[in-house]
Each structure stands twice: as structure tokens, then as C-alpha cells.
Amino acid sequence: MIYENLPDARGHFGPYGGRFVAETLMEPLRELEAAYQQLKNDPAFRAEMDRDLALYVGRPSPLYPAERLTRKWGGAQIFLKREDLNHTGAHKINNTVGQALLAKHLGKTRIIAETGAGQHGVASATIAARLGLKCVVYMGADDVERQSPNVYRMKLLGAEVVPVTSGTRTLKDALNEALRDWVTNVDDTFYVIGTVAGPHPYPMLVRDFNAVVGRELIGQSQDMLGRLPDALVACVGGGSNAIGMFHPFIPFDGTAMYGVEAGGDGVETGRHAAPLSAGKPGVLHGNRTYVMADDNGQIIGTHSISAGLDYPGVGPEHAWLKDIGRVNYVSVTDTEALDAFHECTRTEGIIPALEPSHALAYAKKLAPTMARDQIIVVNLSGRGDKDIFTIAKREGISLL
């Protein structure tokens, strides 16, 4: 099988992916897929997309040698792919720019989104403001509380933020609610999913829009280093920043890849958000993938200091990459991620988001096991401004 051709026509990555939704959404999903297949090869659409990525998002993002972290941690050289420098401060905008252009071409006047950390909500509200689209963002009520700066940013941008109080009041419930909105308003509404989850074609199109990161990185490493990196490290919530970086590297066997899940209090405690490390295959949010569920098949609550990783499922392509062994999926704890957060901040003058702090924490373990002439690239998927309240609270510091 030529891996790059996945998913297959029915949206499958091996046994994973597919389209598991109520009948009402099946035809709209087919239309979306058809529109995307046509537009993605349309030179005018691609030119519009490239122009937005350059002039609005600020791409390419730098590949930055983190020399002081490298010295501190020892072993392989650490480079950071600076997605935190994108407009709105995370990789999420790569995807929202693409999906919003699709929405515009499909003549939709309203976009909806789910969000955990608020980064995807902000990115969606941003692009909606720019394109003059109405925007509604669903956010778990608990996340509304712990990511209040982003809630305010979305409101400033003109979006309506709807707190979701059902279920566990986090990202998975926001996704359910967005799907319910979409099924009700499917005529005028485009659902901008924020990660590589959901029914086909979403895992494919969100991946394609984020793959600009991996493609850029191939060019940058060849220019700067004369070769490809030895290892890539990215955090995995739903998995969009990771798949965006990994996908173009899949054929290059010389580059090892590590997806880092949120270990919360530690995978052995059961209080975590690491379905690939500790879950099993199941069906959630329209696709088959690894999920965290109990023996009766009920989805269970997740625990992570990082709202953006607090998700009991994961993109189906990651499930497949795990099974075929192309990517190693690992986890780090809240405490390890926090330590890495502080080290990066103090050593490089870069405040990372809590999500990529998980990737940094794993790079810290990996680097000393590798030689000094080897290269690790960490996807610094977002900046940490949104997290300073969470961190202060956890460390017992009052900011008011």
C-alpha cells in the first residue's frame, strides 16, 4: 500500500476512520468531500490559500535552534518549529484559514467550531471576522472557566461563545454540541472542526491544511542542516499539530517520530488523556479510533492540566500510525510538562503553551539518549499566554 494515499475512498486508515454519524449528516459530508477534492487541485483556491498563509498567518514559521536548551538537556540538538509565532498564536490557524475558504466557496454564511483550550475557537473567530461570517463557538463549561482570556478574545472578535454543560463539560462535549448544531443548521452552516477527529473527510482535510508545517520543515532542514531531522516530537490531543508535522515525513524512514499524549497524574493512575497509550479501539465523534472508555463502552472523563489535550479520542490516522509502528506514542505527566514549560521559558525566552510543553518534556528525555550530532525538532504548536492563569493557580500564585 502506498501510505500517502490514505485515507481510502471511504475515509479509512486501515481499520480506523470512516464515517459514523446519523444519516442526516451523511449527504452533507459527501458534498463537503466532493467540494474539497475539487478545490484542493484548483490553482485559484491554492493561490488564495497560500496568500492567506503568507500575509495573514505569517508563514513560513521559523525553524529555531534552541541552543541553550540543547546544552541544558545534553545529547541531540533541539530545534523548535515556531507555530507559536503564527497569527493567533498556534498552529490551529493553518486549518481554520483553509476550512473558512472552503466555507466561503460553498456559500455558507455561518461557521461553528468546538474548542478546548480556546485556540481553535480564537482562530475560527478570527477568520470569521476577516471573512464577515457569523461564528458560534462551543466550549465545555469547565474550559470556559480555565481559559477565560481566550473566551474574551473570541467575544472581542465578534463570536458567540456557548458554554456546554452536558457530560464532562470539556472538549468532547463541545464537539457533540457542535455536531448537534450542524445537523440542525446544515443548510447555511459550515462546521470548522479543530483537529483531525470527526467523520471523513475531516481527518483528511484538517491534516492536509496542517501539513504545511511538515512540508516547510523538510525544506528548512534541507536548507539549514543539509539533511532531514533524526526525530520529530509533537504533542497529541486530537492530533492536528502532530499529523501536520508528521505526515510529509512518513516516507522518510530515517526520521523517527514521537507523539506525546497527556499523562495527567500518570497513565497508571487512570487520570490522564492518553487514549493511544492506554485506550482501546472504539467509535467516537464519527470515526473509529483509539478511545478512553469503560468496560461498558461509555466514554470516560479525561484529566490533563492542558485543556487542549483533554480529549478521550484521537485522530484515526494516529491510530493507524500506532498500529503499523511508524510513530511512537508516549506520554508525559502534568508535572513533567510544567517543568518543561518553565525550562523553555527561562532558558530560551519563549513561553510555550501547556500543550507543546508536553512535547518539550519528552524531548528532554529523548535528547540525552541520542548523539550530539543528531537533531530533534519539536513542534512548538502554540504560545503560552493563554495558560498563565492556569499555571499561576496551580502554583498557588494570585494574579489579581
Added chain:
Amino acid sequence: MSRIESTLAALKAEGRTALIPYITAGDPHPNHTVGLMHALVDGGADIIELGVPFSDPMADGPTIQLACERALLHDTSLWNCCAMVAEFRKRDSRTPVVLMGYLNPIETRGLEAFCALAQASGVDGVLIVDLAVEEAPDFAPVVRAHGLDLIFLLAPTSSDARIDAIVRQASGYLYYVSLKGVTGAALLDVASVEAKLGQIRRHTSLPIAVGFGIRDAASAALVGTVADGVVVGSALVSQIEKHQATPAVLPGLLKAQLAEMRAALDAPATAAQVA
């Protein structure tokens, strides 16, 4: 002929519309479910759809979401639901029961094991909300091998090609979702339902039940003029929600609520036949 098929055939012969209530198993407490099922039959139910609670009911509105949460507070599982049907069967061998739910609880237990237990428990059909027909080829043979009907949803957005693919896999009856939305929505446009049913009937002779948006006797009677069956869910589940603290009153209330719909359905049925 399955129990569902013979029930619907008999109703058709009498020119009557099937009344198909939905409740969520385990709501407000697993101890009450079997009693409520009997009350529904007493109120005139022809088929019962018993909801299997799921943590992430993405196609359901707030009413049934909360019902799932209440049922899950008492850990109502897929296995419990089968046990409830087995208990129901001790006193009722006539009324078909369809388990309606989401795929993950079934996959977690294993399709084969589930179908075997469902069959042994006296379940007649299975409706898996998030099992699209494209993903069903592996499922349908297993479900049918256990004598269970596999019931599918159809929607206003279903194209002719999809309708065709679905009716090939479906048995028992088809469940037409009357509107774009989640369970519990209010809007109901009977003319567009009628037009869509006409389109579906060009592909199949399976009976068609219509659900979503049927709240009371009037809306049931209206839809009954065009459908082979009407499904009423959220209207019943709201009653359960309202009286969850005094569950002893629920059998009487649900029976009365359903009896009103039964009467309204049976009254205009002859008129509709003539028309």
C-alpha cells in the same frame, strides 16, 4: 416473519398506524424500566424503542441527553438493557422491542456476543444511530443471523442513491427522521414529510415510521396520515424528567399520554384511508 414484520403487517391490514414510543433504559432508575415498558403497552404501544444510554449521544437533544445522564448515574449498561427486555418478555411475548443506541457500547462488548444475548433476551431489532450504511456490511449479516431486524434512519438529506443502499440492508421498518436536527426538536412540516416518504416508497415496500417532532396527539395524528408508524420519544422522556422524584406516578402518566395519541391515531386512520 419476524415479530416486527408480523406486527406491522397486522396493523397495515387493519388500516392502522403503529405507535412506537421511545424511552431510555435506566431512566429514572433501572428498577422502573420494565414497569414503564408494560405501561407503554397498556397505553397502546405497538413496538417499543428502548434507548441504550450512551455518554456521548451526539444525535440527541437536551431531553434525551439528560435521560442518558440519569441512566448512567446508575451505570445502566447494554447488558442491563438486554436483561430488562428478558424481564419484560416474562409478561409480554407479543410486543416487539427495538434497542436503539450508539455503536461504541456494542463494539466494546463485541457485536457477536451482543447479538447472541439480545436474541436470547427477546430483543427484536437494533437501531444504531451512528452506524451509517457504508459501515454496515460487516454488521448486517451478524445481526440478521441472530434473527434481529436492523433498522436504519433515513433523513431529509438522504439522496436516492443513499435510500437505495439503505433499503438493501434494512429490515423490519425504516425510521424516517422528519427534520434536520436532533431529537426533541419541535418543527414539523407534514407536506415535506409526505413528499419524502413518497420518494422513499419508490425504493422499498418496507413500512416507514416517522420520528422527531411528534409531541402530542395532534402531531401524532397528523403524521399518522402519511406514515406507517409514528415514534414519540422526547415528549415521554420529558414526563420522566419532570416526575423523576416520584417515579411511582410514571406508569400511569405515560400510559395516559400514549393512550391519547393512540386514540387520535386510530380516529383519523379511517378518514385517511378513505381520502
